[in-house]
Structure formats: structure tokens, C-alpha cells
Amino acid sequence: MQVFLYRHTSKIYICQTLLYMKRLIIITVILIAATVMVTVTYFKNLNPPGLQTTKVINAIPPSAALIFEFNNEASFYDAYDKNQLFATITGAAKMRELHTLRKALLNNELIRQFYDEQDVFISLHASPGDSLEYLITVAAKTPVAKQIGVIGIKQMDVAGKKGFSFHVDTLQKDLYLAEKGNNIWMASFSKPLLEEGLNYKPQDKDPIFEVFPDQQHATTLATLYINYTNAGELVKQFYRRDNVELWSGLSTLPATSALSLNFKSDAFMFSGFTQPLKGAPGSYLELFKTMKPVEMHLKDLFPLTTAYSTSYGFDNVEHFIKALHQWQHRVGFDKDKKALFGRIKQETGVQLDKEFDLLLDNEFAVLTTRFQEKLAIIKMKNGASLRPFLFNVSNMTTDNIGQFKYDQIPLFLIGDALVPFRRPYFTVIDNYLVLGTTQREVSNFSENYFNNEFLSKRAPFIAFNDLLPQRSNINYFIHFKNAGYVFKRLLKPDAYKAYERSPGLSDHYAGAYQLAASDKEFYTNFCIQLNQPDSTLAK
Numbered sequence: 366m367q368v369f370l371y372r373h374t375s376k377i378y379i380c381q382t383l384l385y386m387k388r389l390i391i392i393t394v395i396l397i398a399a400t401v402m403v404t405v406t407y408f409k410n411l412n413p414p415g416l417q418t419t420k421v422i423n424a425i426p427p428s429a430a431l432i433f434e435f436n437n438e439a440s441f442y443d444a445y446d447k448n449q450l451f452a453t454i455t456g457a458a459k460m461r462e463l464h465t466l467r468k469a470l471l472n473n474e475l476i477r478q479f480y481d482e483q484d485v486f487i488s489l490h491a492s493p494g495d496s497l498e499y500l501i502t503v504a505a506k507t508p509v510a511k512q513i514g515v516i517g518i519k520q521m522d523v524a525g526k527k528g529f530s531f532h533v534d535t536l537q538k539d540l541y542l543a544e545k546g547n548n549i550w551m552a553s554f555s556k557p558l559l560e561e562g563l564n565y566k567p568q569d570k571d572p573i574f575e576v577f578p579d580q581q582h583a584t585t586l587a588t589l590y591i592n593y594t595n596a597g598e599l600v601k602q603f604y605r606r607d608n609v610e611l612w613s614g615l616s617t618l619p620a621t622s623a624l625s626l627n628f629k630s631d632a633f634m635f636s637g638f639t640q641p642l643k644g645a646p647g648s649y650l651e652l653f654k655t656m657k658p659v660e661m662h663l664k665d666l667f668p669l670t671t672a673y674s675t676s677y678g679f680d681n682v683e684h685f686i687k688a689l690h691q692w693q694h695r696v697g698f699d700k701d702k703k704a705l706f707g708r709i710k711q712e713t714g715v716q717l718d719k720e721f722d723l724l725l726d727n728e729f730a731v732l733t734t735r736f737q738e739k740l741a742i743i744k745m746k747n748g749a750s751l752r753p754f755l756f757n758v759s760n761m762t763t764d765n766i767g768q769f770k771y772d773q774i775p776l777f778l779i780g781d782a783l784v785p786f787r788r789p790y791f792t793v794i795d796n797y798l799v800l801g802t803t804q805r806e807v808s809n810f811s812e813n814y815f816n817n818e819f820l821s822k823r824a825p826f827i828a829f830n831d832l833l834p835q836r837s838n839i840n841y842f843i844h845f846k847n848a849g850y851v852f853k854r855l856l857k858p859d860a861y862k863a864y865e866r867s868p869g870l871s872d873h874y875a876g877a878y879q880l881a882a883s884d885k886e887f888y889t890n891f892c893i894q895l896n897q898p899d900s901t902l903a904k
Contacts, residue, residue, distance in 0.1 A: 417504050
């Protein structure tokens, strides 16, 4: 009897154990399934169906100079409508076009379901006749070809594809749109540009633009993509002549950028990385991509009349000199450089290049004033030691100002940034070598220096400078009011009118574009700020 009860009890225990294990397995399976569902949902939310950033941006033709990406959802438009910076950047005419397109297309009740919360790409392209055209590219969530006919627009053939057009009465323009394929739609007021976009077939190679990782992309309000070579060509068409000094170097930089947007009530700020294009020839700016960023101080010496400038800095002078020599060898400067300094040595007894390299410090800058004067400021370790070497290769016009007797000395000593200074006038003030294309420019700078009259002493500059990172390698700066006087002489009439129009760029105080070396790339910051009250601006 005891044996029977024991066996019976054992069976009950075993059954209970099996039942418990079964429940445990079921619970475990449910938990695993729940975890999978949560994970999938999370990552779907980070990159929802139809976002397809890489696929869409690669569909845009490579002639694009700039691409502005934003998500077609309420939070972006709230910021867009409330912040006057958008209007000042795009201009009133383009703002009207974008408002109309938003109402007629993206927010149309009949097609909103296909484009709601999808990324919209607006690409800028240079076009014949010095005009600026843009292409809108967006991926639909589901096929829309059947439904689009009910909007009341005219069906037509565009580049061999089924397309549409409709007349925008408020703009007195025809808008053309068509599906490129894979639910990617393109639209433009320029039919030739739309045809270019539809005909372009992405190549099986590395994409032109690198996009942000999914998590970063999901939290970015908007993204600006830049192709520097194309952007340079785009800017050129607004100038009377080809030599565009403002962004000197950037237009020949074989690279692209992806910059995410952040802004305050009075400033736009973009940041991200600039990547050199693989297999492309190098440029002068690439000398700095292997150097550590530094704090730059020459901006503190810019005169009140500064229109725009470019500053350069590096952590190791010997490293810069070596990289410069290698660069000049690659571009074929060796023969002319050796001939010049050999001639100087023979005629003066001074080995100028070697003496200069020993005294060079880690920063130099080139600037243009509102009067189109050009100055260069080069930081030296010991100005007093440099002065006698320069006196030997110059004709002195005053006790402190001279002019080089030989062509292209600055170009071979510092590199491409000093191209404008073929046979400049110069002076040495403390530990700064100052170059100018006229004696008056150098004299004016000396007067400002000793009177402590600098742009950096003004409150608006201080406020603007506080928005910028402290360390970098290359800084582009523009003072919009002072630059307006230069642009009046350099820009074509229609381009200058657009610059002066309000709202527009003339409503801004300053802009800065900074490159800081990071793992053989450039971490990039772009900042533009609205005008700040200042009664002490240069007259």
C-alpha cells in the first residue's frame, strides 16, 4: 500500500512538473515573440517604410549642387512657418512657390496619404541662362499612378514616362511631375530638369552622398547635402567673371557633405561631415585634413570693413610645411619654386624659403574689405627676426612698408591661398606679417591695428562668434552688410537685386563655414545669423 501511494504520488509530481514546464515554455515563447515585436516596431519607427533615404537620394541626377531634405510632417512645417530665417534664405519668390507646391501637392487631400511623413528632397541645379532651377523628389508609400488622375491635371509624356502637368495660377507657371520608378516621383517647374532626373540611371558604384545612420536620421529635422564642385559652378553663374573669391578652395574641393539642421530663433546651424570623393584628385584644402583642429585668433584682427575672409590653422608647423611641399610637388610647382628661391639666394644671399619656414607659426588668413581691398595676415614666431630677410628681397617705400621684388613669393611659401598676392606690399607688426595688394591697404591695416579698431570688438560679432565651435582648421566668414558693397560690383544685376531684396541674405549679420579635421575627413559647421542691432557698424 505504501509502495502504491508512493508510486501514485510520484506520477502526480511528474505530471505537475511537466505541466509547469509546458507553461514555462509557452510563457517564454510569448516573451520572445513580444520582444521581437517591440524590436521590429522600434526600428520601423526609426526608418518607416517608404523612407528609403539612400535609394531616393541616389535617384537624383549628379548635377545637383545642393539637396535639402526634410520630412513631410507637421513639426517641420511648424518650424518652417514660424521662423523668418527660411524666408530670408530662400527669398520671397521661392517661398511662394514652395507654399503653393505644399498646398497643391503634398497637402492635397486626395494624395496626402501617399506622401504624409515621407522625406522630401529639393535639389538645386544650375541651368542655362543664369537661372536656378530645383527638382523635387519623394518616394510614395504606395503606388499612386491610378489615383493621381482624379486631381484634374493634364496627362502627358515626359522622357518616355507617363507624366502630368498643371498650371499654377498664382505663380503663372506649369509644374511637371512623373514617376521615375519604384514609387519615386519627381516634380519641377523646369521640364528639361525633370527629364534629366527621369533619364538619369544610378550607377553601380559608391553613392555620391553619404547619408546619416538610421537613428541620427530619424531625429534630424532637416538635412543639407552639398556637392562642392557643382556648387562652385552654380555660384559662378551669378558673377560677372569666373574668379569667385568668397568660397575660394571650396569650389575645387572634390568632396560632399551631409549636414543636419538645428536652429535658434535668430540663427540656422548645420553640422555634419565632409567626405572627400574616392579616386578624385586632391586639392589645397586637403592639406589640412590630417592636422588637428586649433583655436584661431587672427579673426580678432580683422578690420571693421571686412567683407569676407578665409582663415587657416594647424597644430604642427613642420607637418604643414611637409604636406605643402608634397602638394606642390604633385601639382608641378617644384621647378618654378626652386628656380625662384635659387635666384633670390644668388642675388641677395638669403635662403628665403628655409628662413621663412623656421619662423612660420600655425595660422594665416586672407580677407577682402568692403572696398575690395585684399589683405593677408600670417602669424610668425618672431617678427623681428623675419624683418631683415624681407628687407633684402624688397623695395622699401617707407620705413616699415615694402614691396617684394620677386613674383609669387607668397604662393610658394604658403600655397594656393596666397595666389592673389603676386608682388604684394608688406609690413611686419609685432609677430604678424601683413600683405596687401596696395600700399594704402597695408597702411590702413597698421592704423587700425594700433588704434585697436577691429570687427571683433563689436557686440554683434561677439554674439555671432559665440555660436561657433572654438577649434577648426579652415574658417570661411562673411559679413553680409560689408559684402553687399563688393557684390554690387561683382554680381550680375539680377543676382545683386536678389541679394539685396528683403527678406533675403541682406537681412543677416554674418555667416561662417568651418572645417575641422577628423579621421581624414572634415567635421563641418555652417552657421548663419540674422542681423543684430549695432549702432557702431563701419561707416
